[in-house]
Amino acid sequence: MRVIAPVEPAGLIVRDGDLVEASGTVEGWELCAPAPIFGDTCPYGVRVLGVWPTDAATLRGRWHSGGLSDIQRLPYAPTSAGMHPDSDLPDTPPCPAPAAGWRDGEDWVDGQVREYVRAHADQFAEPFATHVGNARILVVEVVSGDVDQARAALTAIYTDNLCVVAAPGGHSIAAEDKLLATTGEAVGTLMNEPDSGIYSAGSEDGKMRVNMIQLTQPLYDKFAAIGLDHLILDPWIRPAGR
Secondary structure (H helix, E strand, O other): OOOOOOOOHHHHEOOOOOEEEEEEEEEOOEEEOOOOOOOOOOOOEEEOOOOOOEEEEEEEEEEEOOEEEEEEEEOOOOOOOOOOOOOOOOOOOOOOOOOOOOOOEOOOOOHHHHHHHHHOOOOEOOOEEEEEOOEEEEEEEEOOOOHHHHHHHHHOOOOOOEEEEEOOOOOOHHHHHHHHHHHHHHHHHHHOOOOOOEEEEEEEOOEEEEEEEEEOHHHHHHHHHHOHHHEEEEEEEEEOOO
């Protein structure tokens, strides 16, 4: 995947006649976006006449209403568009093992912990599980407040493998709920508009990442009304070099 330098959202706007780049599969003279597939193998695509079918193409050309002209084939170098970023969650627990070691086995009965952190949603991030060998460890990050008090409260209700760590300034459950209820809801409404070209959206690092075919000026204006500070705009078709 090509590493892309940060670009202001307005710099990703594509207009008719712009020189653009995009990567994907080519099927029947169409370059297909890396969108989720539900039946149609190319749910979102643009015309690329003269380009033979292939599973991996990066093309540069002039954008004209749904297709490219003056097409040049480049070394395959897909951008982040449509790809889920690698998780920043640790593969192993960020806690030392207890004196007796982690207990082997998969314990999924952690409802009491999840109820507790939900009841203190400003204090905790969403719990997640990690592993050491066959042992499943539930990790709880404390984003605000006293981590020792939180650990004591949680170990009193959960006796299996538990790792409670401080994560000051992290994204709390309350913040995530607010993001989804505000920005997420607005993006979902926009996504339902038939001409938006948005094919996926999800939360990432306290913002909503939105994948779309292209960022037009009208679409940009709608995102600006939602609030660009809470969005990561990730269009598939980009101005060349962006």
